[in-house]
Amino acid sequence: xxxxxxxxxxxxxxxxxxxxxxxxxxxxxxxxxxxxxxxxxxxxxxxxxxxxxxxxxxxxxxxxxxxxxxxxxxxxxxxxxxxxxxxxxxxxxxxxxxxxxxxxxxxxxx
Amino acid sequence: xxxxxxxxxxxxxxxxxxxxxxxxxxxxxxxxxxxxxxxxxxxxxxxxxxxxxxxxxxxxxxxxxxxxxxxxxxxxxxxxxxxxxxxxxxxxxxxxxxxxxxxxxxxxxxxxxxxxxxxxxxxxxxxxxxxxxxxxxxxxxxxxxxxxxxxxxxxxxxxxxxxxxxxxxxxxxxxxxxxxxxxxxxxxxxxxxxxxxxxxxxxxxxxxxxxxxxxxxxxxxxxxxxxxxxxxxxxxxxxxxxxxxxxxxxxxxxxxxxxxxxxxxxxxxxxxxxxxxxxxxxxxxxxxxxxxxxxxxxxxxxxxxxxxxxxxxxxxxxxxxxxxxxxxxxxxxx
Numbered sequence: 436x437x438x439x440x441x442x443x444x445x446x447x448x449x450x451x452x453x454x455x456x457x458x459x460x461x462x463x464x465x466x467x468x469x470x471x472x473x474x475x476x477x478x479x480x481x482x483x484x485x486x487x488x489x490x491x492x493x494x495x496x497x498x499x500x501x502x503x504x505x506x507x508x509x510x511x512x513x514x515x516x517x518x519x520x521x522x523x524x525x526x527x528x529x530x531x532x533x534x535x536x537x538x539x540x541x542x543x544x545x
Numbered sequence: 546x547x548x549x550x551x552x553x554x555x556x557x558x559x560x561x562x563x564x565x566x567x568x569x570x571x572x573x574x575x576x577x578x579x580x581x582x583x584x585x586x587x588x589x590x591x592x593x594x595x596x597x598x599x600x601x602x603x604x605x606x607x608x609x610x611x612x613x614x615x616x617x618x619x620x621x622x623x624x625x626x627x628x629x630x631x632x633x634x635x636x637x638x639x640x641x642x643x644x645x646x647x648x649x650x651x652x653x654x655x656x657x658x659x660x661x662x663x664x665x666x667x668x669x670x671x672x673x674x675x676x677x678x679x680x681x682x683x684x685x686x687x688x689x690x691x692x693x694x695x696x697x698x699x700x701x702x703x704x705x706x707x708x709x710x711x712x713x714x715x716x717x718x719x720x721x722x723x724x725x726x727x728x729x730x731x732x733x734x735x736x737x738x739x740x741x742x743x744x745x746x747x748x749x750x751x752x753x754x755x756x757x758x759x760x761x762x763x764x765x766x767x768x769x770x771x772x773x774x775x776x777x778x779x780x781x782x783x784x785x786x787x788x789x790x791x792x793x794x795x796x797x798x799x800x801x802x803x804x805x806x807x808x809x810x811x812x813x814x815x816x817x818x819x820x821x822x823x824x825x826x827x828x829x830x831x832x833x834x835x836x837x838x839x840x841x842x843x844x845x846x847x848x849x850x851x852x853x854x855x856x857x858x859x860x861x862x863x864x865x866x867x868x869x870x871x872x873x874x875x876x877x878x879x
Contacts, residue, residue, distance in 0.1 A: 471809070475663050475795055481590050483669075484794060501732075508732045509705035511671030511791040 437530035442490070443470065444539045455526050461487070461534070462521035471539050478521035483510050484538050485520040492532030496523060512537060547624065549575040550860045552644045552654035554631050554800075557585020559830030559845030560660035561614040566853035568621030569871065572860050573879065575652055577644070579665035579798075581628040584611035586662055589793065600843060610842075620878035626650050630665050634803050640825060640859075656825050656856040659812060660845070661832040663795035671702065671789050674760040683767025684787050688715070694786060696720045700770050702758050703790035704728055709737035711790065716750050723751040723782065725758055725772055761787060800832070808834050818855035819848045825859050827852045 437455045442448050453464050462485040465472045473484035480502040489496065493516050499507070503522045507513045517537070523529070551567050553560045556578035564574045582588050584607075592608035599605055605613075629646035634657065636642055644652040668686035670676060676684060688694070688711050699719045701712050704726040712724045724741065731738035745752035753772060759779070760771040770787055772780045797810050806813040806822045811834035814821055819829050829852050830845035838844075857866045 473663060473795065475586060476590050479591055479594060481594075482586075482794070483792070505732045508728060509669075509703065509792045511669060511702075511789065513727065 437525075437527060439464075439525075439529055439531070440491075440533040441465070441468075441470070442533070442535045444536055453525055455529065457525075459525045460521050461485075461523040461525060461529075462519075464525060465520055465536070470536060472520065472536070473538070474521060476521075480506050480519050480522050483507070483519065486510055486513070486538040487518055487520045487523075488514055488535040488537055489516045489518055490533040490535050492529065495528045495532065497528075546643075547575055547626075547650065547652045549573050549624070549652060549654050551575075551656045551658055551856055552577065552642070552652045553658045553660055554578075554644075555585060555660035555662055555830070555832070556580075556583040556625065556627070557660060557662050557830065558587060558610060558614055558842050559662075559849055560585070560658070561611070561618055562846050563658055563660060563829065563849040563853065564618040564621050564623040565614075566850045567856065568618065568879070569869075569874075569876070570853055570857045570866065572656075572853070572856060573623075574621070575624045575626070575654065577626045577629055577631050577646055577650075577652070579628070579630040579647075579667075583615065583625070583627065584608065586666075586795075587611050589666060596842070598841065598843060620876050622879045626652070630798065632799050634826075642825065656827070656859045658849075658852055658856065659800065659821075659826065659828040659832055660830045660849070661800055661828075663831055664797040664800065664810070665795065666793040667796045667798070668789070669791040669794045671758070671791055673758050673789070676761065676789075679761055679763060679767045679787070682765065683763060683785060684761070684789070686789060688788065691715065691718050694719045697785040698783060699723070699786040699788060700725060700758070700782065700784045701788045701790060702726075704731055704733070705790065705792060706733040706737065707792075708790040709733045709741050711788065712750060713737060713740050713744065716744055721751065722749075723753060723784070725753045725756050725770075727755070727757055729754045758787070758789075811838075817851075819852045820855060827856065 436452045440450050462474050475482040475484045483506050503519050507517050550572040551574045553576045556576040567574050587607035595604045629648045633645040641655050698721045700723045702725045716722045744750045755775040756772050758770050759773045762769045812828035814828050814833045816835045819827050821828050829848040831840045
């Protein structure tokens with residue numbers, strides 16, 4: 436298991452212990468931890484609803500694919516440290532990384 | 546006023562297949578979708594992606610599935626209101642409903658089936674101060690009628706294909722066109738990107754790269770945008786219109802206001818027939834939730850079949866439903 440840190444839109448910080456050997460991606464981890472990430476396209480880098488910014492550990496992550504860069508290009512609030520969580524494979528290189536959620540949905544009804 | 550048996554909100558795969566299941570039971574359907582075309586996220590987000598878990602179709606492209614569904618439901622002559630968002634649902638004395646859309650279309654129906662997927666696709670809004678204040682007063686998120694911009698000063702924002710395409714198109718319509726893009730390169734279609742750079746070199750458009758619009762202003766109507774460059778200096782530019790083009794993102798929208806039980810942006814249903822807490826309103830596909838819910842197209846198809854069985858009781862309260870296989874009975878077109 437590795438630890439990663441996630442900040443929600445309000446800035447609340449939480450350390451998550453996640454398995455690094457199950458072939459999961461960060462979007463799946465966020466959903467499993469009940470973050471309100473839509474992930475409309477299910478992980479195809481086509482909707483931008485799992486947009487995160489990497490606050491720490493960017494250099495350890497694998498580079499962007501073309502599909503991911505294409506999508507990030509269309510987002511109004513993308514920054515140089517922006518990634519799509521669905522394109523980030525959770526492995527030992529992610530240990531210690533800090534992620535800021537950007538696309539978390541605000542709707543919490545009922 | 547459009548009159549139908551079932552008003553289906555959402556023309557994605559599950560909404561479309563509901564027409565088939567309803568048609569087998571002699572119920573007519575009218576579909577409403579906020580997008581200008583049928584197919585929902587399959588057509589809007591991933592038309593060329595192959596899907597592998599449709600029973601009987603080992604590999605099928607998303608758009609192909611939508612096209613096939615349209616073929617499959619054609620015998621039941623569904624009608625459509627596309628590019629319109631359902632805003633209101635009014636219950637009538639006889640328990641029927643009148644559904645009202647953003648274009649003021651009224652649909653009278655006996656049953657409502659919400660197959661709204663993740664909600665309505667709405668334009669993604671950039672974080673610009675006072676943006677919402679000027680919506681419809683100089684800020685437009687799409688180009689519906691290019692003539693609106695004839696001989697006007699316009700500023701577009703964005704770096705995707707639609708930003709490039711509209712910049713090229715409007716350069717021949719507007720009196721001045723400025724494209725503001727966060728990056729310095731465009732990853733859209735190479736042809737379009739090249740054209741935009743040529744237009745900028747020829748002085749036909751004003752290309753502002755590595756910059757963001759941070760604030761807009763005007764007196765009741767937009768007349769200026771404030772653009773922040775890479776060096777954080779702010780430039781103010783006069784304009785009649787701002788067109789932010791950052792794609793579409795789904796929002797639950799007015800669905801939240803119809804008195805339905807909502808759990809985490811999804812509609813709670815009874816798995817007996819996917820009925821909601823409001824009699825006569827059903828919710829199927831990605832928009833609903835229940836214990837064990839899986840957001841799969843094939844699950845939505847199943848839900849539509851069971852929904853149709855219960856909808857029959859609302860549409861034909863005095864008739865008994867006898868279940869018939871298509872292999873025995875065929876498909877009897879309307």
